[in-house]
Amino acid sequence: xxxxxxxxxxxxxxxxxxxxxxxxxxxxxxxxxxxxxxxxxxxxxxxxxxxxxxxxxxxxxxxxxxxxxxxxxxxxxxxxxxxxxxxxxxxxxxxxxxxxxxxxxxxxxxxxxxxxxxxxxxxxxxxxxxxxxxxxxxxxxxxxxxxxxxxxxxxxxxxxxxxxxxxxxxxxxxxxxxxxxxxxxxxxxxxxxxxxxxxxxxxxxxxxxxxxxxxxxxxxxxxxxxxxxxxxxxxxxxxxxxxxxxxxxxxxxxxxxxxxxxxxxxxxxxxxxxxxxxxxxxxxxxxxxxxxxxxxxxxxxxxxxxxxxxxxxxxxxxxxxxxxxxxxxxxxxxxxxxxxxxxxxxxxxxxxxxxxxxxxxxxxxxxxxxxxxxxxxxxxxxxxxxxxxxxxxxxxxxxxxxxx
Numbered sequence: 228x229x230x231x232x233x234x235x236x237x238x239x240x241x242x243x244x245x246x247x248x249x250x251x252x253x254x255x256x257x258x259x260x261x262x263x264x265x266x267x268x269x270x271x272x273x274x275x276x277x278x279x280x281x282x283x284x285x286x287x288x289x290x291x292x293x294x295x296x297x298x299x300x301x302x303x304x305x306x307x308x309x310x311x312x313x314x315x316x317x318x319x320x321x322x323x324x325x326x327x328x329x330x331x332x333x334x335x336x337x338x339x340x341x342x343x344x345x346x347x348x349x350x351x352x353x354x355x356x357x358x359x360x361x362x363x364x365x366x367x368x369x370x371x372x373x374x375x376x377x378x379x380x381x382x383x384x385x386x387x388x389x390x391x392x393x394x395x396x397x398x399x400x401x402x403x404x405x406x407x408x409x410x411x412x413x414x415x416x417x418x419x420x421x422x423x424x425x426x427x428x429x430x431x432x433x434x435x436x437x438x439x440x441x442x443x444x445x446x447x448x449x450x451x452x453x454x455x456x457x458x459x460x461x462x463x464x465x466x467x468x469x470x471x472x473x474x475x476x477x478x479x480x481x482x483x484x485x486x487x488x489x490x491x492x493x494x495x496x497x498x499x500x501x502x503x504x505x506x507x508x509x510x511x512x513x514x515x516x517x518x519x520x521x522x523x524x525x526x527x528x529x530x531x532x533x534x535x536x537x538x539x540x541x542x543x544x545x546x547x548x549x550x551x552x553x554x555x556x557x558x559x560x561x562x563x564x565x566x567x568x569x570x571x572x573x574x575x576x577x578x579x580x581x582x583x584x585x586x587x588x589x590x591x592x593x594x595x596x597x598x599x600x601x602x603x604x605x606x607x608x609x610x611x612x613x614x615x616x617x618x619x620x621x622x623x624x625x626x627x628x629x630x631x
Contacts, residue, residue: 233506235610236539236573242501243515243540246522248548249474251406257395260386262447262631263404264550269380272398274370279334282365286347286354287338288325290362298357306354310335325354334366341365372396383550385631408548411469412439412452415462415480415490416528419454434530434596435479442537443477445630446545457481463493470521474548477541480528482512490514494523506572506610509593510536529593535575535605538629546631555628557607559620560585566615568608577602578623585623603627 252266281287288304296302308318309327316326320337328334328341339362346358373379379393380386386394386404394402419433426432436454443450451473455461462481469476481490482503491514494500498518503525505513509532514525524541526533546552563586568574577598579586585606590598607622608615615621 233504233511233572234502236505236507239502239505239507239513239515239540243522243544246517246520248522248544249408249520250548250550251408251474252403253406254401254403256401257391257399260391260394260402260404261388263386265380265382265384265386265402266405266550267403268378268382269394269397269399269402271373271375271377271379273375275372275396276367276369279369280331280367281328281334281341282367283330283341283343285328285341285343285365286325287320287328287335287341288356288360289320289322289338290340290360290364292322292325293340293342293356293359296356296359301355301357303350304354304356306349306352308335325356339363339366385551405548405550408448408474408545409472410443410448410450410545411466411473411476412443412450413462413465413469413476413478414439414452414454414528415457415478416454417456417458435528435533438530438534439477439479439526439537442534442542443545446542447549447551447631448545457489459489459493462489463497466493466497466518466523470519473521475522475524475544476518477524477526477537479526479533482514482525482527490525494518494525498523507535507539508572508574510539510575511572513540515540527593530596531577531599532593534599538605539575542629551631553631555624557622557624560606560623561618562587562606562615562621563617565617566606566608566621568612568614570613571610573610574608576606576608578604578606580604580623580625585621 304323304325307324308316310316310332312329312331315333316335320335326335340360342360348355379397414433414435418429418431420430422432440450440452455465466476478490481488491503494516498516500516502515512527513536516523526536560580561584563584566587577588579602587606588598588602604623604625607624
């Protein structure tokens with residue numbers, strides 16, 4: 228199916244967002260869960276801490292034995308045991324006794340406070356105490372952090388380091404998370420070769436192979452990437468292969484807004500082409516289709532256009548497959564110079580930012596990769612805006628805000 232009419236960006240995004248993404252889950256080791264998304268509620272399997280423990284190095288004792296004493300009027304206690312980290316004492320503390328204790332060690336029976344070591348002096352088996360402590364002082368109580376059965380994290384939570392820590396403290400060694408989608412990537416073009424020198428006449432290095440792999444990985448998805456020459460049967464066979472093992476397919480090249488483009492024709496033959504051509508610059512020759520309930524994103528062969536198309540059309544779908552939902556913030560900056568644009572299309576201008584200013588690059592062209600390297604953001608000009616004046620506020624999307 229050939230679609231020749233350029234559709235507005237919003238309409239294209241509505242079409243893409245209208246299909247149901249495939250969601251899968253897997254159980255993995257806790258050590259591998261940073262930045263993954265929970266697919267289950269985490270309820271604690273135990274109390275934390277699981278026993279009353281010392282909050283510092285010192286002496287476990289009965290607080291009442293310190294009442295009324297000071298540096299000028301010390302008291303003396305008998306040291307009856309010593310508890311190191313990971314150890315426990317079988318001795319019950321009686322009046323007039325103390326047990327040396329390390330931070331985190333269990334509070335022995337009979338003791339109800341810990342006196343910091345700084346307020347004591349050891350004299351053989353006697354301990355000179357020159358400070359008063361209250362019952363419970365310097366003691367971390369059982370279940371002070373959370374209790375067995377407490378709901379700690381809900382499904383859908385993207386895990387930060389502190390989240391992984393509390394899951395471990397709750398007694399889990401593995402958890403269920405949303406699976407990273409596997410994405411088939413096909414770069415097309417008979418002229419493309421892998422990096423080498425020198426190049427033969429008419430050969431072009433296939434930079435998209437590496438760029439698309441990295442872009443897919445930036446969403447935490449897993450790329451399975453290959454290259455095809457401009458042969459409809461080979462492209463068709465590769466798409467069919469990826470349909471068996473992948474959650475989505477991305478292609479580059481063969482999407483120009485004209486009849487006879489290899490990729491668009493193949494997808495139309497295998498399924499439905501829902502988008503072919505969007506009113507966006509760069510990236511007008513973008514295509515989107517569905518084959519056997521699997522989304523096919525057809526990107527331009529031009530490196531810059533394919534990067535922009537990925538950020539605009541593909542990135543959010545790969546994140547939604549992992550239950551990651553976020554809207555990168557659009558910030559306001561003042562344009563350093565006048566920016567011309569045409570009504571009826573949305574433009575993504577490569578720019579650099581500094582302070583409150585945005586500096587649109589003068590480098591143009593969908594194949595100029597250096598323009599992406601030397602910029603750190605897009606200035607987005609909506610389709611109903613005819614240019615931006617120097618000093619006027621403009622919408623800016625930082626590249627770093629796109630990453631998860």
